[in-house]
Amino acid sequence: MTVKELIERTGFSPICEGDLTREIQSVYCCDMLSIAMGRAPADSAWVTVMGNVNSVAVGALADVSCILYAEGVQPDAECKTRAAQQGITLLGADLPVFDAALKIHQHLLAREDEAL
């Protein structure tokens, strides 16, 4: 499933649109940047409530496909500027972290079934 398909299927709000053709292979949740840095899988959708500029640096360097800010968290202005520079997609959702991640997971499974 691409980032574009995720937006279309879930209604998550685009905050900053980067490479919407990026494939999402998995979903990952963590708010400690030190841990996410080393453990967020490449090509994952990363769900967090840590809306500071460092989340974009971590997401870009860990090579995630997109960052989803849950719980209605709005990333700060610098975050958006940096995401635009890095070409990374930021999304927003009012859902709690678990529910947002579960939704992505369910769509990933559905997409796999469609492909069979």
Place this chain on the structure above:
Amino acid sequence: MSAPVKLKYTVPGDDFTRAGEASGSVKKALKKLGVCPDAVRKVAIAMYEGEINMVIHANGGEITVEITPEAVDMVLRDQGPGIENIDLAMQEGYSTAPDNVRALGFGAGMGLPNMKKYTDEMKVESEVGVGTTVTMRVYIKQ
């Protein structure tokens, strides 16, 4: 790529908004050189952790990077307070980061362990009151 590519960066101290600039720049350079994505990710993660450590603990420092067809070598030097017990600092979960840093999402005690995990060779030399030098190598698979 034939001749080594050499890059040098100054990491400003106490400025979290700029942390990641050096590792981001190296990541871009490696991608341009056609280095395999796995090695690019390893270098980016290890170097970012090093940058963050310099910002948190050492009031900045200097990073030099040398890229050859075989490997990426990174040397991170700072003139910070030094590490009293390197073995302890290498343990996952051990951190001396202050609360304001933890509030930003750092200070989980994963910096040095992540650097070790994502590099093929790593050496930490440190003297209390003088500074720390971390040397890391990531091999590039052909």
